[in-house]
Amino acid sequence: MLKPGFYNMDCREGMKRFPDKYFNLAIVDPPYFSGPERRGYYGRRISPIGVNRWYKISACWQVPDEEYFNELFRVSRHQIIWGCNYYSYPFGPGRIVWDKCNGNSDFSDCEIAYCSLHDSVRLYRYMWNGMMQGKSITEGHVQQGNKALNEKRIHPTQKPVALYKWLLGKYAKPGDKILDTHVGSASSLIACYDLGFECTGFEIDDHYYNLARKRLAEEQAQVRMKL
Ligand SMILES: C[S@@+](CC[C@H](N)C(=O)[O-])C[C@H]1O[C@@H](n2cnc3c(N)ncnc32)[C@H](O)[C@@H]1O
Numbered sequence: 001m002l003k004p005g006f007y008n009m010d011c012r013e014g015m016k017r018f019p020d021k022y023f024n025l026a027i028v029d030p031p032y033f034s035g036p037e038r039r040g041y042y043g044r045r046i047s048p049i050g051v052n053r054w055y056k057i058s059a060c061w062q063v064p065d066e067e068y069f070n071e072l073f074r075v076s077r078h079q080i081i082w083g084c085n086y087y088s089y090p091f092g093p094g095r096i097v098w099d100k101c102n103g104n105s106d107f108s109d110c111e112i113a114y115c116s117l118h119d120s121v122r123l124y125r126y127m128w129n130g131m132m133q134g135k136s137i138t139e140g141h142v143q144q145g146n147k148a149l150n151e152k153r154i155h156p157t158q159k160p161v162a163l164y165k166w167l168l169g170k171y172a173k174p175g176d177k178i179l180d181t182h183v184g185s186a187s188s189l190i191a192c193y194d195l196g197f198e199c200t201g202f203e204i205d206d207h208y209y210n211l212a213r214k215r216l217a218e219e220q221a222q223v224r225m226k227l
Helices: 011-015 066-075 161-171 187-195 206-226
Strands: 023-028 076-082 095-099 110-115 121-125 177-180 198-202
Touching: 011 066, 011 198, 023 066, 023 161, 066 076, 076 161, 121 161, 161 187, 177 187, 187 198, 187 206
Parallel strands: 023 076, 023 177, 095 121, 177 198
Antiparallel strands: 076 110, 095 110
């Protein structure tokens, strides 16, 4: 068995190294297209991470197949699977909708996840539109006010740490073991670290793996400084 940790490897290989139902909760966000270049990020004047900054084209994004999902359901007791609407896999009825409060942006207004922990549909609102980031509307705010407090965007499909914290607070119990098969920017790992959950993560792309490790290490150093 692999030790819990963050690995630069193909999750389909990584999951094989864990016993059945080892993880209490898998929160995953696999790619549903073969790379950021397919979404028209290249050639735009302003990229989602800022003017004149561009994401590296990834040659190794793997759109998950049935074998991936079967393995995910083998190693985890419960699952939250972002982008479930893009896959032809027979997920159960539970859904989580993240409303990005995007206004008139060209990007999707919402993202949809399958959630094995209920049969209903739950809604989370958190603004995530370039420099416009903010707390949930239900908390009474839609913007941070101070843009310096915004999360840095290092990945083309980065999700906010706040979203992962909300998911963990609502769907995980203290002591749960968490799995993220497609780590990307490390937002999931940061949320797990901050809330005290053991998390195992995989990222296949060397470039993003190194950026994510750096981002996680910076967060861990900051938390240690505050202690
Ligand atoms: C949709 S992004 C995840 C974004 C992440 N949720 C975040 O907040 O930053 C998918 C990531 O999975 C990685 N990936 C693609 N195929 C993979 C595989 N077979 N194993 C591990 N990582 C993979 C890609 O390199 C990409 O960084």
